[in-house]
Amino acid sequence: MKIYVPADALxxxxxxxxxxxALAAAAAARGLVVQILRNGSRGMAxxxxxxxxxxxxxxxxxxxxxxxxxxxxxxAPEAHPKALGLTEEVPFLKRQTRLTFARVGVIDxxxxxxxxAEGGLAGLRRALAMRPEAVVxxxxxxxxxxRGGAGFPTGIKWRTVAAAPGPQKYIVCNADEGDSxxxxxxxxxxxxxxxxxxGMAIAGLAVGADKGFVYIRSEYPDAIAVLGRALALARxxxxxxxxxxxxxxxxxxxxxxxxxxxxxGEETALLNSIEGKRGTVRAKxxxxxxxxxxxxxxxxxxxxxxxxxxxxLARxxxxxxxxGIGRSRGTMPLQLAGNxxxxxxxxxxxxxxxxxxxxxxxxxxxxxxxVKAVQVGGPLGAWFPPALFDTPFGYEEFAAAGGxxxxxxxxxxxxxxxxxALARFAxxxxxxxxxxxxxxxxxxxxxxxxxxxxxxxxDGTAVPLLRDLCETMRLGSLCALGGFAPYPVLSALDHFxxxxxxxxxxxx
Amino acid sequence: xxxxxxxxxxxxxxxxxAGREGALLPILHAVQAEFGHVPSETLPLLAKALAVxxxxxxxxxxxxxxxxxxxxxxxxxxxxxxxxxxxxxAVALAEAAKARLGVDWHGTSAGGVTLEPVFCLGLCAAAxxxxxxxxxxxxxxxxxLGEMLAEAGA
Ligand SMILES: Cc1cc2nc3c(=O)[nH]c(=O)nc-3n(C[C@H](O)[C@H](O)[C@H](O)COP(=O)(O)O)c2cc1C
Ligand code: SF4
Ligand code: FES
Numbered sequence: 001m002k003i004y005v006p007a008d009a010l011x012x013x014x015x016x017x018x019x020x021x022a023l024a025a026a027a028a029a030r031g032l033v034v035q036i037l038r039n040g041s042r043g044m045a046x047x048x049x050x051x052x053x054x055x056x057x058x059x060x061x062x063x064x065x066x067x068x069x070x071x072x073x074x075x076a077p078e079a080h081p082k083a084l085g086l087t088e089e090v091p092f093l094k095r096q097t098r099l100t101f102a103r104v105g106v107i108d109x110x111x112x113x114x115x116x117a118e119g120g121l122a123g124l125r126r127a128l129a130m131r132p133e134a135v136v137x138x139x140x141x142x143x144x145x146x147r148g149g150a151g152f153p154t155g156i157k158w159r160t161v162a163a164a165p166g167p168q169k170y171i172v173c174n175a176d177e178g179d180s181x182x183x184x185x186x187x188x189x190x191x192x193x194x195x196x197x198x199g200m201a202i203a204g205l206a207v208g209a210d211k212g213f214v215y216i217r218s219e220y221p222d223a224i225a226v227l228g229r230a231l232a233l234a235r236x237x238x239x240x241x242x243x244x245x246x247x248x249x250x251x252x253x254x255x256x257x258x259x260x261x262x263x264x265g266e267e268t269a270l271l272n273s274i275e276g277k278r279g280t281v282r283a284k285x286x287x288x289x290x291x292x293x294x295x296x297x298x299x300x301x302x303x304x305x306x307x308x309x310x311x312x313l314a315r316x317x318x319x320x321x322x323x324g325i326g327r328s329r330g331t332m333p334l335q336l337a338g339n340x341x342x343x344x345x346x347x348x349x350x351x352x353x354x355x356x357x358x359x360x361x362x363x364x365x366x367x368x369x370x371v372k373a374v375q376v377g378g379p380l381g382a383w384f385p386p387a388l389f390d391t392p393f394g395y396e397e398f399a400a401a402g403g404x405x406x407x408x409x410x411x412x413x414x415x416x417x418x419x420x421a422l423a424r425f426a427x428x429x430x431x432x433x434x435x436x437x438x439x440x441x442x443x444x445x446x447x448x449x450x451x452x453x454x455x456x457x458x459d460g461t462a463v464p465l466l467r468d469l470c471e472t473m474r475l476g477s478l479c480a481l482g483g484f485a486p487y488p489v490l491s492a493l494d495h496f497x498x499x500x501x502x503x504x505x506x507x508x
Numbered sequence: 509x510x511x512x513x514x515x516x517x518x519x520x521x522x523x524x525x526a527g528r529e530g531a532l533l534p535i536l537h538a539v540q541a542e543f544g545h546v547p548s549e550t551l552p553l554l555a556k557a558l559a560v561x562x563x564x565x566x567x568x569x570x571x572x573x574x575x576x577x578x579x580x581x582x583x584x585x586x587x588x589x590x591x592x593x594x595x596x597x598a599v600a601l602a603e604a605a606k607a608r609l610g611v612d613w614h615g616t617s618a619g620g621v622t623l624e625p626v627f628c629l630g631l632c633a634a635a636x637x638x639x640x641x642x643x644x645x646x647x648x649x650x651x652x653l654g655e656m657l658a659e660a661g662a
Contacts, residue, residue, distance in 0.1 A: 177630065223630075
């Protein structure tokens, strides 16, 4: 009997290790021989820990599972109180189009044979048989855009690095994932690390880089451990090293761990951090593609961008490009978080409206109270009120509505949320995380906190000041930390003016 | 002056990272894992090993939130302060922790618990989240936090 218990950090944080132990004990007590496999997460946070049992008809799901549910799984599985039926038929999963996350939760993340059996390495094999320019063209034709936030076309970035002169180039994977509400990078690395490794190897072959770095934030101890083991396995199997899959072309990857700095997710700060420096932002130009790590041409891509490359190579650019809307091609792993009933990871083609995502998929709030707002794209993303829920999920569509999709993390708050407090938090966060290089960000964010405190105390004359300050930050900041921190502040102010007037009304 | 044993250990750590490009962060992580903080006496040793100035090493140590100049308490409790956790009661959870421990952020309680803020642990779909002594916990309420601290003997 084969049983799956996720080793994903979220499942473990909800007791998955104890569940695995209880299942082993209950099986032993019944004299049953079971194999307990630790997979990634299927991404349904409200059902974690989600236990699955393999049957000839497919896997059966049970959750949210606790140790006390273990015995019944063996004694009366059909009547089990936590039974959810076939995993693949659970509506939240069934409605998805999983391309980037196809194997996450399905395979044993550290079993290379399992990886290959589920379609892994097909993309790399095809890339090895192609000319590097053709690989870059395939990625460009797919329409894939950077999933880290800025949405820059990945193929164009690769072409720039490929064309840059010099013998030494680098592939850098940005796994800093600092945005609140985001966890797709973490889930991918914990659930299917070879997909990232394969994507980086393809990138290396395509642009002529023989060395890669993955920069993971220190807040992700499980992902760090899994990727470290996956890299060792990949080297052992000849997937990485002097001759990738026996091709005679070399590529290897080094893992680097961040140190608790949000701004190090910005690509040039990240490069400084890998170089062993303070994580301050560099002025652009030069672009990292021309002068990146140690001044060498460097591809910096998000985990999801790189992990999507294998399926594009395996299935062809057209297959991927056919999903999506407008200039947002392919699928996006949405992350539903905060006060949401059905939180987790939901990969779909671009194009659902925000309302469909929050209400139909997310099921509204966890508290049962009405949704007040949704912050899309992390701490620098705008708050969307329900009035904007008809906005289709796409880069241009969200920009037109005054926001951004960023890394596609969505934080839902219910009507009890205080938007002024959240605006203040955005400024405070910017002050804490500012790299200090430019005054509008470093000082402006501190002034922003003070100004919001004045508004909270009932001083309505501070509102125009806040707007001015936001304008100064927007225009005068070198990077998007200072430049975009005004988004959550102004969107809160514009859409929820009543939250900024409450103290004043009370005073009057 | 650092203790001789500390000097030796730092030399070993630097040696283990010799030849690695941009080794300062990995070395600082290793030093902190060894001593629980980055002792100021070790900075000249690191500077020498990496052929940079002490001021540069100091600048890096102070830039990153993870590196401590002084030891933490026996227990380290990191509570997520970011938006998704706020949406599920993280502010109240943090206030309860502060009250119970009698400290503010970055303080260490009489019982040896250091309270630190953290901005997202990637568990935002099961908020609020925290990390106690390196172990993650999700969907934590005030009662559960109390149990966890009691179990840890804090
Ligand atoms: C303050 C700040 C934080 C960022 N954090 C991240 C991050 O955690 N992960 C990420 O992939 N990109 C992050 N970015 C975007 C990167 O600078 C960069 O655009 C991205 O890594 C490029 O990869 P992509 O083209 O695959 O998206 C951040 C940008 C800023 C300004
Ligand atoms: S905007 Fe802020 S974080 Fe970005 S470069 Fe300027 S000071 Fe640094
Ligand atoms: S916001 Fe708290 S874990 Fe992400």
